[in-house]
Amino acid sequence: xxxxxxxxxxxxxxxxxxxxxxxxxxxxxxxxxxxxxxxxxxxxxxxxxxxxxxxxxxxxxxxxxxxxxxxxxxxxxxxxxxxxxxxxxxxxxxxxxxxxxxxxxxxxxxxxxxxxxxxxxxxxxxxxxxxxxxxxxxx
Numbered sequence: 001x002x003x004x005x006x007x008x009x010x011x012x013x014x015x016x017x018x019x020x021x022x023x024x025x026x027x028x029x030x031x032x033x034x035x036x037x038x039x040x041x042x043x044x045x046x047x048x049x050x051x052x053x054x055x056x057x058x059x060x061x062x063x064x065x066x067x068x069x070x071x072x073x074x075x076x077x078x079x080x081x082x083x084x085x086x087x088x089x090x091x092x093x094x095x096x097x098x099x100x101x102x103x104x105x106x107x108x109x110x111x112x113x114x115x116x117x118x119x120x121x122x123x124x125x126x127x128x129x130x131x132x133x134x135x136x137x138x139x
Contacts (some may be wrong), residue, residue: 003093003096004110006040006050009119011076011111015099016054019089019133032101034078034111036085036119039125040095050094051134053126056114060084064129066122076111077103085114094138 004010013030039051055068055078065084068076073083093099100109115124128131 003100007113008037008039008040009116010037010054010114011035011055011114012037012059012109013101013103013111014052014054014091015101016052016091017099017135017137018054019029021136022135023052032104035091036122037116038090038123049092050095051090051092053090054086055083055085055120057081057083060086063090064124066118068118072103072115072118075079078111081082085122088123088129088132090126090132090134092134097137099137 001094011034013032014035016035017026017029021029035052035054036055037050038053040048042048059082060067066085068078068083068085070080073080091099102109103111113119
């Protein structure tokens with residue numbers, strides 16, 4: 001399976017770099033994790049830039065994360081543990097970038113899509129965060 005075109009709401013396997021890692025000078029994320037494409041835009045140079053939000057098992061404050069319901073996790077093929085999409089830390093990069101990774105033991109890069117209503121909630125939470133940290137992975 002090839003690399004797909006990026007679409008908003010798509011959950012991909014991505015080597016997400018957290019702010020605390022970048023702040024220490026790291027240029028690679030510690031592990032591949034599901035991440036949600038929240039923006040996909042073609043630039044004047046013909047390249048597509050995407051912004052992704054990470055999914056984690058670390059519990060998040062309701063203001064800074066969106067819990068993923070078990071039904072959605074099952075639909076995406078994720079584990080049974082509680083998970084949140086974090087809205088305060090984002091990565092931006094040109095698609096597909098070096099950090100897009102196949103899902104373990106597959107040739108696919110995509111878990112699936114968030115349901116539309118959940119994606120709208122996610123966008124709203126990101127918009128309402130006054131302290132978003134965006135790490136540019138192309139620098």
